[in-house]
Amino acid sequence: MDKTLEFLINVGELKDRKRRGWLANKVPNCETTASHIFRVALMAWILGKKKKLNIDKVVKMALIHDICEVFTTDETPYDPLLPANFDSLTDQQKAEEVLRKWPKLSLAQKKKRADLKHQREEKSLFKLLAKTDLSFKNEVINLWQDFEKGHTKEGRFAKQVDKAENFLQGMEYWQKHGKIQKDLWLRWAKEIFDDPIIIDFVKTIEKDIVAKKKN
């Protein structure tokens, strides 16, 4: 098979891959990885225009940041504790218990988990790109490493946008279905966002989605 076609068919699988975090939360008809990527790319473009960034690079990073998930799982922060799938009632109850409190991990546990996740995703990305055009492969790997390590302002911004899209989606699901631990998400947002543009955007979500429903 043509190597570009094979790559695109593989990546196309993400159009049907429902995201684990929402499945664990029993969100009905939840989004897929590709849906998430789509809006991360748009957000990176729109919000990135407010900063002096290389938009081309940020949008490309957004497009490739999760493609490694073709050959690995879409891990949530609590995956070591969550069941592999959520089909049975027992597994759903177990997931519910874990997500109710967002159990705290020690610094050593957090570091180990992050390292293993990075290794798995890097391996998967290399597998996905193995047969692609060398020039494309090198560019994707370079962008992905930047996204993961945040060595440039584009990499750091794209990473923040990824989390902001996730936050927006979480708040939309809470608004629509109420199945999300909204208070924990709002707290999490205060810990993870440090880019002023994203912090402002999060405040807008709080004002226009969270506060309106609350009232």
Add this chain to the structure above:
Amino acid sequence: MEDKFYLTKQGLEKIKQEYKDLLLLKQEKIHTETPVVFHSEELDTEFVAFKEEVELLESRIADLEYILNNVEIIQEPSIESRDSVQLGAKVVVEVNGEDDEFILVGTLEANPIEGKISNESPVGKALFGKKIGSIIQLNSPVKTNYKIKKISY
């Protein structure tokens, strides 16, 4: 452009190691993989790919050089200020009845999944300079209280 990158000693070592590795990789690539270029009217695809790869490596090396040229190491605070939260502090906090643990770092090193919280995040800003026993309150649509239980360096 960001002028200063605050890094812990470990963070700086990590960047330096990556910088060395990339320089070595570039050197090896040039010495062992440079394709023979034949004079021809047609574009030599092997050479173009090689050139692009070297340029990407150079771009990553330049990014790290920029960081290394603008780095400020997070020093351990003086004895007088060790009882307060400064950059590099490991902080145990009680949040809504449960303990959690963070390291306060600069934006470059921030990685919440590893428990490294940026000093520019709302929580990082609020914790900065506070002492054991302090309670900080963050207001969004919900109020969250962080009580500082332990600070170490």
